[in-house]
Amino acid sequence: xxxxxxxxxxxxxxxxxxxxxxxxxxxxxxxxxxxxxxxxxxxxxxxxxxxxxxxxxxxxxxxxxxxxxxxxxxxxxxxxxxxxxxxxxxxxxxxxxxxxxxxxxxxxxxxxxxxxxxxxxxxxxxxxxxxxxxxxxxxxxxxxxxxxxxxxxxxxxxxxxxxxxxxxxxxxxxxxxxxxxxxxxxxxxxxxxxxxxxxxxxxxxxxxxxxxxxxxxxxxxxxxxxxxxxxxxxxxxxxxxxxxxxxxxxxxxxxxxxxxxxxxxxxxxxxxxxxxxxxxxx
Numbered sequence: 001x002x003x004x005x006x007x008x009x010x011x012x013x014x015x016x017x018x019x020x021x022x023x024x025x026x027x028x029x030x031x032x033x034x035x036x037x038x039x040x041x042x043x044x045x046x047x048x049x050x051x052x053x054x055x056x057x058x059x060x061x062x063x064x065x066x067x068x069x070x071x072x073x074x075x076x077x078x079x080x081x082x083x084x085x086x087x088x089x090x091x092x093x094x095x096x097x098x099x100x101x102x103x104x105x106x107x108x109x110x111x112x113x114x115x116x117x118x119x120x121x122x123x124x125x126x127x128x129x130x131x132x133x134x135x136x137x138x139x140x141x142x143x144x145x146x147x148x149x150x151x152x153x154x155x156x157x158x159x160x161x162x163x164x165x166x167x168x169x170x171x172x173x174x175x176x177x178x179x180x181x182x183x184x185x186x187x188x189x190x191x192x193x194x195x196x197x198x199x200x201x202x203x204x205x206x207x208x209x210x211x212x213x214x215x216x217x218x219x220x221x222x223x224x225x226x227x228x229x230x231x232x233x234x235x236x237x238x239x240x241x242x243x244x245x246x247x248x249x250x251x252x253x254x255x256x257x258x259x260x261x262x263x264x265x266x267x268x269x270x271x272x273x274x275x276x277x278x279x280x281x282x
Contacts, residue, residue: 109276112167117252120276121169121184122269128168128175138175139168145178146170148237152185152255155230155241157205159195163187163253171258180236182258182266184273192243192251197226200243200251204228223279238263242274249279 008017012029022031111118113132121127128135128142143149153163167186170177192200201214210231218224226243239257254277256270263270 163189180259185255187253189251236260
C-alpha cells in the first residue's frame with residue numbers, strides 16, 4: 001500500500017500537513033499557496049527516435065483491432081443463431097391440446113410425416129401414414145381385406161372425386177385381419193380447397209346413402225367443420241364423417257366407421273376420434 005507523503009509542515013505550528021492542504025488541520029492556519037508538482041513523465045532513453053536521450057511522453061497503446069474484430073464476429077454469430085432458433089420455433093405447427101378421449105383404454109396422438117394434421121386413436125389401432133415413405137402396397141393389401149374403406153368417401157360425390165387417401169387406421173392388432181373392422185380414413189382433396197363446409201353438406205349423395213346428423217360446428221382448434229353420419233345398410237357399415245379446410249388449404253375428409261353391429265357400442269370412440277382431428281397451423 002502506497003504511503004501518504006507528509007513532507008510539508010505548517011509554518012504556524014510546525015505540524016506535518018499534506019501537499020494538497022489549504023488549511024492546517026492542527027491549528028486552523030490558512031496555508032500559503034504552494035506550487036503543485038507536475039506528474040512524472042515517462043521517458044525513453046536515447047535511441048533511433050531520440051538520439052540525444054530527451055524525455056518523451058509515451059502515447060497510449062493502440063487498440064487491439066484484431067481482438068475487437070473477433071469479438072464482433074462472435075457477437076454477430078450469437079445473434080444470428082438466436083434469430084434462427086426463434087424463427088424455427090415460430091414455424092412449428094400449433095397443436096391445441098384437448099381433454100382425454102375415448103370410453104376407456106389408452107389413446108395415442110399421431111401426426112403425419114408432413115406435419116399437416118394430427119388425430120388421436122386407440123393404441124391398439126394400426127396406423128398407416130401415406131406421407132411416410134411408399135406405403136401404397138401396404139394400403140392396397142389392407143383395403144383388399146377391409147373392402148369398405150374404398151367406399152367410405154362416396155357419399156361426398158363428385159366434388160370429392162380427386163380425394164387421395166393420406167392416412168388410415170384400422171382397429172385391429174394385425175393388418176392381416178380379414179373380418180370387417182372399425183377404421184379411420186383420412187383423405188385430401190384439392191377440388192375442395194377452401195370450400196365452404198355448408199356447400200359440402202348441400203352436395204352429399206342422399207339418394208344412395210342414409211345421411212343424418214348434418215351440422216356445422218367447430219372443435220379443438222376453432223376450425224369450421226361439416227359433420228354428418230352415413231348409414232349404409234346394404235354394406236353393413238355406418239360412419240361418422242368430418243370435412244374441414246382452411247384458408248388456402250386442401251379440403252380434408254375424415255371418416256370414422258364401424259361394422260353395423262358394432263357401431264352403437266363404438267359411437268363415442270368414433271366421435272372422439274373426429275373431435276381430436278385438427279389441421280396444424282403454422
